[in-house]
Amino acid sequence: MGWTDERVETLKKLWIEGLSASQIAKQLGGVTRNAVIGKVHRLGLAGRATPSRPAKRPRPVSRPRLASSSSSSAAARPRMAPAPYLALVPHLEPLKAEDGSVTTVLTLSDSVCKWPIGDPTDATFAFCGRSSTGTYCPDHASLAFQPQQPRKKRTYGEPDELRRMMRLSAM
Ligand SMILES: [Zn+2]
DSSP states (O other): OOOOHHHHHHHHHHHHHTOOHHHHHHHHOSSOHHHHHHHHHHHTOTTSOBTTBOTTSOOOOOOOHHHHHHHHHHHHHHHHOOOHHHHHOTTOOOOBOTTSOBBOTTTOOTTBOOOEESOTTSTTOEEOOOBOSSSSOHHHHHHHTOTTOHHHIIIIISHHHHHHHHHHHHO
16 A cells, blocks of 8 residues: 555654554554555654654764863873972973073072972972072962962962972971
């Protein structure tokens, strides 16, 4: 039996009502369940939610490529992240003298910035070394005393912590 307009309308109606393909085939008569499924596909009705064909199956959502690539690089960044106080001053590196030396515990003096840069346990650790009239150069003073970063200021910016670090690295 072929698909007359009337039978196609019946098929559509039954399908939309939620009958299964085999139920529809039985109602129409003369067609197999597979024929009903094939017709449903050709009519573009296949998206209906049915127990045998759940519409909620996980579908790969096409994400914007920019977002996925930036999120993967963002995921890689934390592993590379330096110590927290370095992240505070990404634009300042230890001042290098003409011979390439930096300010260390041994060369630290009252007239230079005592802002620690780097990991104290690492050989590259140094102090800022820029000339200063107080504890820090103007740049680091502004960072150390930013009111919105009280925790970081306490942890890394205060002379007591510096003295402790200097004792540790002098050992
Ligand atoms: Zn400084």
